[in-house]
Amino acid sequence: MEAPRVRVFRVEGLDCADCALKVEKALSGVPGVVQAQVSFASGKAYLHLEVPGAEKEAERVVSALGYRLKPEGDTTRGVLGPWRWALASGGLLLAAFLASLFLPGLAPWGYGLAALIGVFPLARRAVAAFRQNPFSMQTLVTLATLGALLIGAEAEAAVVVFLFLVGEVLEAYSVAQARRSLYALSELLPRRAYRLKEGGVEEVPLKALRVGDLVRVPPGERVPADGVVVSGQASLEEAAFTGEPLPRPKGMGDRVYGGSLVQEGSLVVKVERLPEEGFLAEMERLAEEALLKKSQAERVVDAFSRRYTPAVLALAGFVALVLPLFQGDFLGHVYKALALLLIACPCALVVSVPAAIAAGVARGARAGVLFKSGAALERLAGVRYVALDKTGTLTLGKPMLVRVVTFGVSAEEALALAKGVAEGSSHPLARAVREASGPKALPSEEHWAVPGLGAFARVAGREVGLVRPEAWDLPPEVEAQVRALAEEGFSLSLLVREGAPLALLAFQDTPRLEAREALAGLRRLGLKPLLLTGDRETSALALGTAIGLFPEEIRAGLSPVDKLRLVEEMEGRGGVAMVGDGVNDAPALARATVGLAVAEGTEAALQSADVGLLSLAALPRAFRLSRLTLGVVRQNVALAVGLKGLFLLTTLVGLTGLWPAVLADNGALVLVTLNSLRLLRARV
Structure with missing residues (x-):
């Protein structure tokens, strides 16, 4: 049976964690979709498909919920969120306000029309998603708006809907800013490359590059793809994705990342990985995977929010249906209950953690x-x-041969023998022997290794080995040299021929x-x-x-x-x-x-x-960023819970009503998102 294919889509209109959960549940029920994962932070859906064409049904299901599923890379520019509905509702609200000044009899009709126009897209999404989540924020706002119209609070109903739509537009904008910061790394790649060919240089788009191509990178240009320097000397600035402010010198044999900026000098680079498969693409992939895995704080907040909303709804029902039996004022208690419906929306709380985590992951990617x-x-x-x-x-991790102490042979002969043995070993010390300056390796054959002891070969018909001094029976004078060199901090290898020590090779790692x-x-x-x-x-x-x-x-x-x-x-x-x-x-x-x-x-x-x-320099930055992110998570949760608790109390005692409740809800949503975005510019 063929393994499920994984397709990645962008979900347009996804402006809160609750929306992501709705879309994920809907996609999981599509025939042919084995697994669906939707990330609010990245705005992407990952579908594991086992039936060809299942994505068409997935697009239809998501469209019915009021969102759009588009292939990755197919993005929409411009203003995000329900801005057209917000504009229409706001225009009617303003017209109704003006009518209240000059034609008071028409004002209620104007406010009512503004409320109905504004609540229409919310009601449509609430109905489409009712099976997945009957307590969605769209459902709660729709009920509160319709309830306000029924009790004659048309003006407040219109203000509630308008503020909610404006909040959704602002939220969509701030979330899009976070996502753009997360994927800004890919924009570091240049649009063109200068490929070397017989007779000169040709300018080609990045998509034309192939593994093995040689490209010239002049000063002021960015490296087009991951590769290795084959000629030239230059200073490269990698601050955008390593966090290192100082440029690094690069020369022949050094590896370079696509997106690095050549400040001084010029390089010829051999392409080892295509631009779309290179290091920057890998960083984005890791960041996306990180956003799909919830932190402990996210799981705690999710569990709390699942209990919070039904609890506040139960309180609203008690206020609307039970309290009037003892205190009277049925319409007044219904009004309070409608305000509680808006306070029951857990959106700011649900977003508070993933928004901070997403910003922390994105900032980390730009800090190495x-x-x-x-x-x-x-x-x-x-x-x-x-x-x-x-x-x-x-x-x-690249030891260098720094000293050769011989016993009865010349240093040149010892090094030539050692190089002959090292030809057949991949050990780091053997590589250091091969790369050491001096005589060429003597011809060798029959290479073999003894685990825990060393490497051996036949050189000029005799058995020669590079072994660990501790594992060999040493004469006193050789043992004294081993102790002296070890005390200086060198790593040692003993060259032996048919059991007799010939030389000690001392290595040092920088x-x-x-x-x-x-x-x-x-x-x-x-x-x-x-x-x-x-x-x-x-x-x-x-x-x-x-x-x-x-x-x-x-x-x-x-x-x-x-x-x-x-x-x-x-x-x-x-x-x-x-x-x-x-x-x-x-x-x-x-x-x-x-x-x-x-x-x-x-x-x-x-x-x-x-x-x-x-780089190792990024290690302290990792800890600082983790602590900063956890601090922002705590601030966000305190802000979301604090505002909800404050307006819950003030609504119950009659100090606040519908529009302050929705303003607090949307305000908290925007505030926790903006607070999270601070991490993108934090100094770590």
């Missing part, structure tokens, strides 16, 4: 932090410890330039960093001292199981974030409260992690 879920963004704010791997995380500042940033946030490494204690202490770690913050000689055990222990003492890049870090990354992987790491580490980091 890729959150894979809203839950990861939320959990990061609560950890106390930060465990960091050494090689490839705090260092560049600390990342941003490592010291990243650790200082973590300390300023009150976090406790810990280095977890499988390297020797002397090497770990040398690196730790160089980047500002204290000896008690270093754990050396750890196996992957040891790392996992320490992470589990810290997770139980208040939460731990694990930062790594290798296959051996994957178990600890998956077990930590939050796992973070650097972008240059292995695929296993990136898949196990909850957060991707474009």
Whole structure:
């Protein structure tokens, strides 16, 4: 049986989380749709289709609800929301007000017509979605408006509908701003590329590029696609998606991202990934996936809102039907009940969390932090410890051969033999041997490796190996050299020929330039960093001292199981974030409260992690952004619940009525959205 296809659509008219839930429920019932996911934050629907043509029925169902389902990329420009209905209702409301000044007898008819014109699109959507959600905000506003007309409050009914429509327009605008910020990364790509061909350069659109093409990037232009530099030197500014304000030097062999800006110099880049499949597209995909996964705060708010609306509706029924039996004034109590209907709408509360999470995810994408879920963004704010791997995380992960100590042979002969053995190994130290300057490798054959010991080959007919000194029986003078070099912090490999030591090769991994500042940033946030490494204690202490770690913050000689055990222990003492890049870090990354992987790491580490980091410098920014986002979530919830509670009380005591209630509801909706949008410009 063929696996379900996933199609992505944009949902136009989707202006609140309640609307997204309605559309998702409707799409889930369409024949041929195995699964439907609708994200309010991104404005997209993800349909898992098993029947060809099911999308046509899906479009029809969504259209019946008052929304539009369009293929991804087919967007509509212009004013969003029900602005035409708001304009018509507002015009009639103004005409009715003028009539009240000069022709008072016509004013009620004018107000009534304004209310009916304005409530029509809301009533249509309420009826279409009644099965999915009988307590939708459109249903509540429609009932309140019709009820006000029945008790003779035409003017207030017209004002209520007009304010609600204006609120929907403002909300649609603010939500669209958030979505544009989320997907603004793709706009960094240029519209054209300068492709090299025989005889010169041709200007082509991005869609014409193919993997393997060579493109020239002159100063002032953006790199058109992910690739590797084959010639030239330049300074590249990547601030838009790494958060790093200073340009980085790039030269032959360096990888570059599509969208990077060449400030000085010029490059020739070999295309490795098409523009639509490159790093920026991957960042957008991760952000979209994050918005589909609810945080704990979202789930709590959703659960509360499902109980809040029926509770307030029950209170409205009590006020309208029971209180008049004891206090009289039936119309007055009905008026209060209608105001309570508007207060029962949970929209501001429901939007308060996803709006902040969406803005936090979008801001993270522009600061070099890729959150894979809203839950990861939320959990990061609560950890106390930060465990960091050494090689490839705090260092560049590219050891260099810095010293050769020989025993009875020349340095040139030792290096030539070592290069011959290294030809058959993929170990990082073997790669460093191959890349070392000096004599060429001697011809070698029959390469093999012994796990835990080293790599071997036959060179000039004799067995030669690069082995771990600790695993070899060493003469006293060689053992003394091993201890001396280890105390200096070098990683060591022993060159042996038919069992006899020939040379010690000393390697050093370079600390990342941003490592010291990243650790200082973590300390300023009150976090406790810990280095977890499988390297020797002397090497770990040398690196730790160089980047500002204290000896008690270093754990050396750890196996992957040891790392996992320490992470589990810290997770139980208040939460731990694990930062790594290798296959051996994957178990600890998956077990930590939050796992973070650097972008240059292995695929296993990136898949196990909850957060991707474009550079180590982005690590403190991830924590600051998480704390800022959680603060905005709390502010939004307090604002939404506070305003609802305030107007619930004032309505019950008769101080406020219909139009203040809808103004408070829409006002809270717009305020929590605008408060969330602050995160898009927050300094992290």
